[in-house]
Amino acid sequence: MNDRPDNQEIILVVEDDVLIRMPIAQYLRDCGYKVIEAVNADEAMTVLSHQETNVDIVFSDIEIPGPIDGFGLAKWVREHRPGIDVILTGTVPRSVDAAKELCDESPIPKPYEAQAVHDHIRRLLASRKEPRKPTND
Protein backbone atom coordinates (compact mmCIF):
# COMPACT_ATOMS: atom_id res chain seq x y z
CA MET A 1 0.00 0.00 0.00
CA ASN A 2 2.82 2.35 0.72
CA ASP A 3 4.87 1.84 -2.42
CA ARG A 4 2.83 4.25 -4.49
CA PRO A 5 4.54 7.35 -5.84
CA ASP A 6 4.26 10.30 -3.46
CA ASN A 7 2.32 12.36 -6.00
CA GLN A 8 -0.18 9.62 -6.87
CA GLU A 9 -3.57 10.61 -5.56
CA ILE A 10 -5.94 7.97 -4.24
CA ILE A 11 -9.54 7.92 -5.39
CA LEU A 12 -12.09 5.75 -3.62
CA VAL A 13 -14.82 4.74 -6.06
CA VAL A 14 -18.03 3.61 -4.36
CA GLU A 15 -20.39 1.95 -6.80
CA ASP A 16 -22.43 -1.22 -6.39
CA ASP A 17 -22.79 -1.98 -10.09
CA VAL A 18 -19.61 -3.73 -11.13
CA LEU A 19 -20.16 -2.94 -14.80
CA ILE A 20 -20.17 0.77 -13.98
CA ARG A 21 -17.47 0.59 -11.32
CA MET A 22 -15.03 -1.43 -13.43
CA PRO A 23 -14.72 0.98 -16.40
CA ILE A 24 -14.57 4.18 -14.35
CA ALA A 25 -12.01 2.65 -11.98
CA GLN A 26 -9.91 1.48 -14.91
CA TYR A 27 -10.20 4.85 -16.64
CA LEU A 28 -9.03 6.68 -13.53
CA ARG A 29 -6.14 4.22 -13.12
CA ASP A 30 -5.18 4.90 -16.73
CA CYS A 31 -5.21 8.59 -15.84
CA GLY A 32 -2.57 7.92 -13.20
CA TYR A 33 -4.58 7.66 -10.00
CA LYS A 34 -4.54 4.84 -7.51
CA VAL A 35 -8.11 3.65 -7.32
CA ILE A 36 -9.75 1.70 -4.51
CA GLU A 37 -13.10 0.11 -5.19
CA ALA A 38 -15.92 -0.23 -2.72
CA VAL A 39 -19.42 -1.58 -3.33
CA ASN A 40 -21.23 0.15 -0.48
CA ALA A 41 -20.84 2.72 2.28
CA ASP A 42 -19.80 0.08 4.77
CA GLU A 43 -16.85 -0.97 2.63
CA ALA A 44 -16.01 2.68 1.93
CA MET A 45 -15.94 3.52 5.64
CA THR A 46 -13.76 0.48 6.29
CA VAL A 47 -11.26 1.75 3.71
CA LEU A 48 -11.44 5.31 5.02
CA SER A 49 -10.84 4.09 8.56
CA HIS A 50 -7.82 2.11 7.44
CA GLN A 51 -4.88 4.08 8.78
CA GLU A 52 -2.47 3.15 6.00
CA THR A 53 -4.74 4.31 3.20
CA ASN A 54 -4.80 8.05 2.64
CA VAL A 55 -7.72 8.62 0.32
CA ASP A 56 -7.81 12.02 -1.41
CA ILE A 57 -11.24 11.92 -3.02
CA VAL A 58 -14.34 9.78 -2.61
CA PHE A 59 -16.36 9.37 -5.79
CA SER A 60 -19.63 7.74 -4.72
CA ASP A 61 -22.90 6.77 -6.24
CA ILE A 62 -25.86 8.17 -4.28
CA GLU A 63 -27.97 5.06 -4.51
CA ILE A 64 -25.87 2.31 -3.01
CA PRO A 65 -27.24 -0.72 -1.15
CA GLY A 66 -27.21 -0.90 2.64
CA PRO A 67 -28.38 1.31 5.47
CA ILE A 68 -26.19 4.25 4.39
CA ASP A 69 -26.53 5.78 0.95
CA GLY A 70 -24.21 8.21 -0.82
CA PHE A 71 -25.52 11.19 1.15
CA GLY A 72 -24.97 9.34 4.41
CA LEU A 73 -21.47 8.44 3.33
CA ALA A 74 -20.72 12.04 2.37
CA LYS A 75 -21.97 13.18 5.76
CA TRP A 76 -19.83 10.57 7.50
CA VAL A 77 -16.78 11.70 5.53
CA ARG A 78 -17.45 15.32 6.41
CA GLU A 79 -17.64 14.44 10.10
CA HIS A 80 -14.84 11.89 10.32
CA ARG A 81 -12.54 12.73 7.41
CA PRO A 82 -13.03 16.45 6.78
CA GLY A 83 -9.89 16.64 4.64
CA ILE A 84 -11.34 14.34 1.99
CA ASP A 85 -13.42 15.72 -0.86
CA VAL A 86 -16.55 13.89 -1.93
CA ILE A 87 -18.02 13.78 -5.41
CA LEU A 88 -21.50 12.30 -5.66
CA THR A 89 -23.13 10.88 -8.72
CA GLY A 90 -26.64 9.68 -9.32
CA THR A 91 -30.01 10.16 -10.90
CA VAL A 92 -32.01 11.12 -7.80
CA PRO A 93 -33.81 14.46 -8.36
CA ARG A 94 -33.46 15.52 -4.72
CA SER A 95 -29.76 14.99 -4.99
CA VAL A 96 -28.83 18.50 -6.09
CA ASP A 97 -29.95 20.33 -2.97
CA ALA A 98 -28.78 17.64 -0.61
CA ALA A 99 -25.42 17.32 -2.33
CA LYS A 100 -24.83 21.06 -2.13
CA GLU A 101 -24.84 20.81 1.63
CA LEU A 102 -22.33 18.00 1.62
CA CYS A 103 -20.11 18.67 -1.37
CA ASP A 104 -18.53 21.71 -2.93
CA GLU A 105 -20.19 21.09 -6.25
CA SER A 106 -23.39 19.61 -7.62
CA PRO A 107 -23.48 15.85 -8.21
CA ILE A 108 -22.49 14.43 -11.56
CA PRO A 109 -25.63 13.11 -13.23
CA LYS A 110 -25.69 9.53 -14.39
CA PRO A 111 -24.90 8.31 -16.95
CA TYR A 112 -21.65 10.23 -16.82
CA GLU A 113 -18.70 10.54 -19.14
CA ALA A 114 -15.48 9.25 -17.60
CA GLN A 115 -13.74 12.38 -18.87
CA ALA A 116 -16.25 14.56 -16.97
CA VAL A 117 -15.47 12.67 -13.76
CA HIS A 118 -11.77 13.08 -14.39
CA ASP A 119 -12.20 16.82 -15.01
CA HIS A 120 -14.14 17.11 -11.75
CA ILE A 121 -11.43 15.26 -9.85
CA ARG A 122 -8.71 17.38 -11.41
CA ARG A 123 -10.55 20.55 -10.41
CA LEU A 124 -10.93 19.38 -6.84
CA LEU A 125 -7.32 18.25 -6.58
CA ALA A 126 -6.14 21.53 -8.07
CA SER A 127 -8.17 23.46 -5.50
CA ARG A 128 -6.44 21.65 -2.68
CA LYS A 129 -3.50 23.82 -1.80
CA GLU A 130 -1.82 21.18 0.30
CA PRO A 131 -2.48 17.47 0.55
CA ARG A 132 -4.77 16.81 3.45
CA LYS A 133 -4.37 13.65 5.42
CA PRO A 134 -7.13 11.96 7.40
CA THR A 135 -7.22 12.60 11.08
CA ASN A 136 -7.06 9.82 13.60
CA ASP A 137 -10.23 9.36 15.55
Place this chain on the structure above:
Amino acid sequence: MRYYFHLRMGQTISPDELGLELPDLETAYLEAFKAAQEMWSELLAERSDPLVRSFEIADEHGQVLLTLPFREVLERAHKPTGTLPTLTQTLKAELEKRKILAASLQEQIKATRKTVETTRKTLDETSGLLAYTLRGGLAAAAEKIRPTILVAEDEVLLRMMIADQLRSAGYSVVEAASAQEALDVLAHCFDVKLILSDVRMPGSMDGVGLARLVRSEYPGVKVLLTSGHSPAIDAVEHDGFFPKPYDPAQIIIHIKTFVSEETPAQRRVIAGSRER
Protein backbone atom coordinates in the same frame (compact mmCIF):
# COMPACT_ATOMS: atom_id res chain seq x y z
CA MET B 1 0.08 71.08 -27.36
CA ARG B 2 0.98 72.83 -30.59
CA TYR B 3 -1.09 72.77 -33.75
CA TYR B 4 -0.08 72.57 -37.38
CA PHE B 5 -1.98 73.37 -40.49
CA HIS B 6 -1.78 71.13 -43.59
CA LEU B 7 -3.16 71.29 -47.05
CA ARG B 8 -4.04 67.89 -48.41
CA MET B 9 -3.58 67.59 -52.14
CA GLY B 10 -5.74 64.74 -53.38
CA GLN B 11 -4.86 61.64 -51.42
CA THR B 12 -1.26 62.53 -50.73
CA ILE B 13 0.30 64.43 -47.89
CA SER B 14 3.89 65.10 -47.01
CA PRO B 15 4.40 63.38 -43.67
CA ASP B 16 7.67 65.17 -42.88
CA GLU B 17 6.19 68.65 -43.23
CA LEU B 18 3.94 69.69 -40.45
CA GLY B 19 3.05 72.90 -42.18
CA LEU B 20 2.38 76.18 -40.47
CA GLU B 21 2.75 76.11 -36.70
CA LEU B 22 -0.13 77.78 -34.94
CA PRO B 23 -0.58 78.59 -31.27
CA ASP B 24 -4.16 77.39 -30.87
CA LEU B 25 -7.13 75.82 -32.61
CA GLU B 26 -8.97 79.08 -33.27
CA THR B 27 -5.96 80.46 -35.10
CA ALA B 28 -5.67 77.21 -37.04
CA TYR B 29 -9.27 77.65 -38.14
CA LEU B 30 -8.78 81.25 -39.10
CA GLU B 31 -5.74 80.25 -41.12
CA ALA B 32 -7.80 77.56 -42.80
CA PHE B 33 -10.50 80.08 -43.74
CA LYS B 34 -7.94 82.54 -44.99
CA ALA B 35 -6.18 79.89 -47.04
CA ALA B 36 -9.48 78.70 -48.45
CA GLN B 37 -10.49 82.21 -49.50
CA GLU B 38 -7.11 82.89 -51.15
CA MET B 39 -7.15 79.58 -52.94
CA TRP B 40 -10.70 80.10 -54.08
CA SER B 41 -9.84 83.48 -55.52
CA GLU B 42 -6.92 81.93 -57.42
CA LEU B 43 -9.08 79.10 -58.64
CA LEU B 44 -11.71 81.55 -59.89
CA ALA B 45 -9.05 83.57 -61.71
CA GLU B 46 -7.47 80.47 -63.26
CA ARG B 47 -10.82 78.75 -63.83
CA SER B 48 -9.28 75.45 -62.68
CA ASP B 49 -10.40 72.67 -60.42
CA PRO B 50 -9.18 72.82 -56.84
CA LEU B 51 -6.26 70.44 -56.18
CA VAL B 52 -6.60 70.91 -52.48
CA ARG B 53 -9.19 68.44 -51.23
CA SER B 54 -9.02 69.20 -47.57
CA PHE B 55 -7.25 70.99 -44.73
CA GLU B 56 -5.84 69.13 -41.79
CA ILE B 57 -4.95 70.21 -38.32
CA ALA B 58 -2.28 68.10 -36.69
CA ASP B 59 -0.38 68.09 -33.41
CA GLU B 60 3.39 68.35 -33.06
CA HIS B 61 3.75 64.59 -33.61
CA GLY B 62 2.10 64.80 -36.98
CA GLN B 63 -1.02 63.12 -35.61
CA VAL B 64 -3.95 64.49 -37.62
CA LEU B 65 -6.56 65.80 -35.21
CA LEU B 66 -9.15 66.95 -37.69
CA THR B 67 -9.78 66.89 -41.43
CA LEU B 68 -11.79 69.72 -42.92
CA PRO B 69 -13.06 69.33 -46.50
CA PHE B 70 -12.06 72.25 -48.69
CA ARG B 71 -15.56 73.20 -49.78
CA GLU B 72 -16.87 73.09 -46.24
CA VAL B 73 -14.13 75.42 -45.01
CA LEU B 74 -14.72 77.67 -47.97
CA GLU B 75 -18.42 77.94 -47.28
CA ARG B 76 -17.75 78.72 -43.66
CA ALA B 77 -15.02 81.21 -44.65
CA HIS B 78 -17.54 83.23 -46.67
CA LYS B 79 -19.79 83.60 -43.67
CA PRO B 80 -17.40 83.57 -40.75
CA THR B 81 -19.58 85.60 -38.43
CA GLY B 82 -20.81 83.55 -35.59
CA THR B 83 -19.31 80.37 -36.99
CA LEU B 84 -16.05 80.34 -35.10
CA PRO B 85 -17.43 79.44 -31.67
CA THR B 86 -19.54 76.74 -33.29
CA LEU B 87 -16.57 75.39 -35.15
CA THR B 88 -14.41 75.53 -32.06
CA GLN B 89 -17.05 73.62 -30.14
CA THR B 90 -17.28 71.13 -32.97
CA LEU B 91 -13.54 70.73 -32.94
CA LYS B 92 -13.46 70.32 -29.19
CA ALA B 93 -16.25 67.76 -29.41
CA GLU B 94 -14.30 66.01 -32.14
CA LEU B 95 -11.18 65.98 -29.99
CA GLU B 96 -13.22 64.69 -27.08
CA LYS B 97 -14.54 61.93 -29.31
CA ARG B 98 -10.99 61.07 -30.26
CA LYS B 99 -9.99 60.97 -26.61
CA ILE B 100 -12.91 58.66 -25.91
CA LEU B 101 -11.95 56.59 -28.91
CA ALA B 102 -8.36 56.45 -27.70
CA ALA B 103 -9.55 55.39 -24.25
CA SER B 104 -11.80 52.82 -25.83
CA LEU B 105 -8.91 51.54 -27.92
CA GLN B 106 -6.80 51.31 -24.77
CA GLU B 107 -9.58 49.29 -23.15
CA GLN B 108 -9.78 47.07 -26.21
CA ILE B 109 -6.04 46.55 -26.13
CA LYS B 110 -6.25 45.64 -22.45
CA ALA B 111 -9.14 43.26 -23.12
CA THR B 112 -7.28 41.72 -26.05
CA ARG B 113 -4.17 41.26 -23.92
CA LYS B 114 -6.31 39.60 -21.26
CA THR B 115 -7.91 37.34 -23.88
CA VAL B 116 -4.49 36.43 -25.22
CA GLU B 117 -3.31 35.63 -21.70
CA THR B 118 -6.41 33.54 -20.99
CA THR B 119 -6.04 31.75 -24.31
CA ARG B 120 -2.39 31.07 -23.57
CA LYS B 121 -3.29 29.63 -20.18
CA THR B 122 -6.07 27.52 -21.74
CA LEU B 123 -3.64 26.28 -24.37
CA ASP B 124 -1.12 25.40 -21.66
CA GLU B 125 -3.78 23.53 -19.74
CA THR B 126 -5.08 21.82 -22.88
CA SER B 127 -1.61 20.75 -23.93
CA GLY B 128 -1.01 19.50 -20.39
CA LEU B 129 -4.29 17.61 -20.46
CA LEU B 130 -3.48 16.25 -23.90
CA ALA B 131 -0.10 15.02 -22.73
CA TYR B 132 -1.76 13.58 -19.65
CA THR B 133 -4.45 11.89 -21.76
CA LEU B 134 -1.81 10.57 -24.15
CA ARG B 135 0.10 9.15 -21.22
CA GLY B 136 -3.17 7.61 -20.00
CA GLY B 137 -3.81 6.23 -23.49
CA LEU B 138 -0.35 4.74 -23.65
CA ALA B 139 -0.82 3.29 -20.20
CA ALA B 140 -4.17 1.88 -21.33
CA ALA B 141 -2.54 0.42 -24.45
CA ALA B 142 0.15 -1.15 -22.29
CA GLU B 143 -2.56 -2.39 -19.94
CA LYS B 144 -4.35 -4.19 -22.75
CA ILE B 145 -1.52 -6.58 -23.28
CA ARG B 146 -1.43 -7.45 -19.59
CA PRO B 147 -3.29 -10.61 -18.63
CA THR B 148 -6.49 -9.86 -16.76
CA ILE B 149 -7.16 -11.44 -13.41
CA LEU B 150 -10.55 -11.32 -11.77
CA VAL B 151 -10.44 -11.11 -7.98
CA ALA B 152 -13.67 -12.11 -6.24
CA GLU B 153 -13.47 -11.22 -2.56
CA ASP B 154 -16.09 -9.70 -0.29
CA GLU B 155 -13.64 -8.39 2.31
CA VAL B 156 -12.70 -4.97 0.99
CA LEU B 157 -9.28 -4.52 2.60
CA LEU B 158 -8.17 -7.99 1.54
CA ARG B 159 -9.49 -7.40 -1.98
CA MET B 160 -7.73 -4.04 -2.10
CA MET B 161 -4.46 -5.58 -0.90
CA ILE B 162 -4.34 -8.56 -3.25
CA ALA B 163 -5.56 -6.48 -6.23
CA ASP B 164 -2.83 -3.95 -5.49
CA GLN B 165 -0.19 -6.67 -5.30
CA LEU B 166 -1.35 -8.23 -8.55
CA ARG B 167 -1.31 -4.87 -10.33
CA SER B 168 2.18 -4.24 -9.03
CA ALA B 169 3.14 -7.63 -10.46
CA GLY B 170 2.01 -6.44 -13.89
CA TYR B 171 -1.48 -7.84 -14.15
CA SER B 172 -4.65 -6.04 -15.05
CA VAL B 173 -7.09 -6.68 -12.22
CA VAL B 174 -10.86 -6.53 -12.14
CA GLU B 175 -12.42 -6.52 -8.71
CA ALA B 176 -15.67 -8.24 -7.79
CA ALA B 177 -17.26 -8.22 -4.35
CA SER B 178 -19.41 -11.32 -4.90
CA ALA B 179 -19.81 -14.34 -7.15
CA GLN B 180 -22.63 -12.59 -8.98
CA GLU B 181 -20.39 -9.60 -9.74
CA ALA B 182 -17.72 -12.00 -10.97
CA LEU B 183 -20.21 -13.60 -13.34
CA ASP B 184 -21.31 -10.17 -14.56
CA VAL B 185 -17.70 -9.35 -15.33
CA LEU B 186 -17.11 -12.66 -17.10
CA ALA B 187 -20.20 -12.11 -19.21
CA HIS B 188 -18.89 -8.74 -20.40
CA CYS B 189 -15.13 -9.04 -20.25
CA PHE B 190 -13.57 -11.55 -22.62
CA ASP B 191 -9.99 -11.16 -21.52
CA VAL B 192 -10.14 -12.73 -18.07
CA LYS B 193 -7.43 -15.39 -17.86
CA LEU B 194 -7.78 -16.36 -14.22
CA ILE B 195 -10.14 -15.96 -11.28
CA LEU B 196 -8.91 -15.71 -7.74
CA SER B 197 -11.97 -16.20 -5.57
CA ASP B 198 -12.76 -16.42 -1.92
CA VAL B 199 -14.90 -19.42 -1.04
CA ARG B 200 -17.18 -17.78 1.50
CA MET B 201 -18.96 -14.86 -0.05
CA PRO B 202 -22.41 -13.38 0.53
CA GLY B 203 -25.19 -13.97 -1.94
CA SER B 204 -26.81 -16.97 -3.54
CA MET B 205 -23.52 -18.35 -4.83
CA ASP B 206 -20.27 -18.93 -3.00
CA GLY B 207 -16.77 -19.37 -4.42
CA VAL B 208 -17.20 -23.10 -4.98
CA GLY B 209 -20.38 -22.52 -6.97
CA LEU B 210 -18.57 -19.87 -8.96
CA ALA B 211 -15.66 -22.22 -9.63
CA ARG B 212 -17.98 -24.93 -10.89
CA LEU B 213 -19.83 -22.54 -13.14
CA VAL B 214 -16.60 -21.13 -14.55
CA ARG B 215 -15.32 -24.67 -15.19
CA SER B 216 -18.40 -25.47 -17.25
CA GLU B 217 -19.08 -22.12 -18.92
CA TYR B 218 -15.57 -20.68 -19.27
CA PRO B 219 -13.25 -23.70 -19.46
CA GLY B 220 -10.31 -21.58 -20.61
CA VAL B 221 -10.32 -19.53 -17.42
CA LYS B 222 -8.13 -20.77 -14.58
CA VAL B 223 -9.59 -20.79 -11.05
CA LEU B 224 -7.75 -20.25 -7.78
CA LEU B 225 -9.68 -20.47 -4.52
CA THR B 226 -8.89 -19.08 -1.08
CA SER B 227 -10.57 -19.54 2.28
CA GLY B 228 -10.03 -19.11 5.97
CA HIS B 229 -11.73 -22.46 6.51
CA SER B 230 -11.22 -25.91 5.09
CA PRO B 231 -14.02 -26.39 2.64
CA ALA B 232 -14.65 -29.73 1.02
CA ILE B 233 -13.66 -28.98 -2.52
CA ASP B 234 -12.90 -31.44 -5.25
CA ALA B 235 -9.45 -30.72 -6.68
CA VAL B 236 -10.78 -30.92 -10.20
CA GLU B 237 -12.92 -27.85 -9.53
CA HIS B 238 -9.97 -25.48 -9.22
CA ASP B 239 -6.37 -24.87 -10.25
CA GLY B 240 -5.07 -24.08 -6.80
CA PHE B 241 -6.18 -23.51 -3.24
CA PHE B 242 -4.63 -21.04 -0.77
CA PRO B 243 -5.70 -21.08 2.86
CA LYS B 244 -6.09 -17.69 4.51
CA PRO B 245 -4.11 -15.84 5.55
CA TYR B 246 -2.18 -16.28 2.36
CA ASP B 247 1.07 -14.82 1.09
CA PRO B 248 0.35 -12.75 -2.03
CA ALA B 249 3.82 -13.54 -3.34
CA GLN B 250 3.01 -17.26 -3.32
CA ILE B 251 -0.21 -16.63 -5.20
CA ILE B 252 1.63 -14.54 -7.80
CA ILE B 253 4.24 -17.29 -8.28
CA HIS B 254 1.42 -19.76 -8.77
CA ILE B 255 -0.39 -17.48 -11.21
CA LYS B 256 2.77 -17.14 -13.29
CA THR B 257 2.70 -20.87 -13.96
CA PHE B 258 -0.65 -20.39 -15.68
CA VAL B 259 -0.59 -16.89 -17.03
CA SER B 260 2.24 -15.04 -18.68
CA GLU B 261 2.34 -11.61 -20.22
CA GLU B 262 1.73 -11.46 -23.93
CA THR B 263 3.68 -9.16 -26.16
CA PRO B 264 1.60 -7.31 -28.76
CA ALA B 265 3.13 -9.58 -31.43
CA GLN B 266 2.12 -12.69 -29.49
CA ARG B 267 -1.34 -11.30 -29.07
CA ARG B 268 -1.63 -10.73 -32.81
CA VAL B 269 -0.56 -14.33 -33.51
CA ILE B 270 -3.03 -15.65 -30.95
CA ALA B 271 -5.79 -13.48 -32.32
CA GLY B 272 -4.96 -14.69 -35.84
CA SER B 273 -5.07 -18.32 -34.84
CA ARG B 274 -8.39 -17.74 -33.08
CA GLU B 275 -9.79 -16.17 -36.22
CA ARG B 276 -8.78 -19.21 -38.22
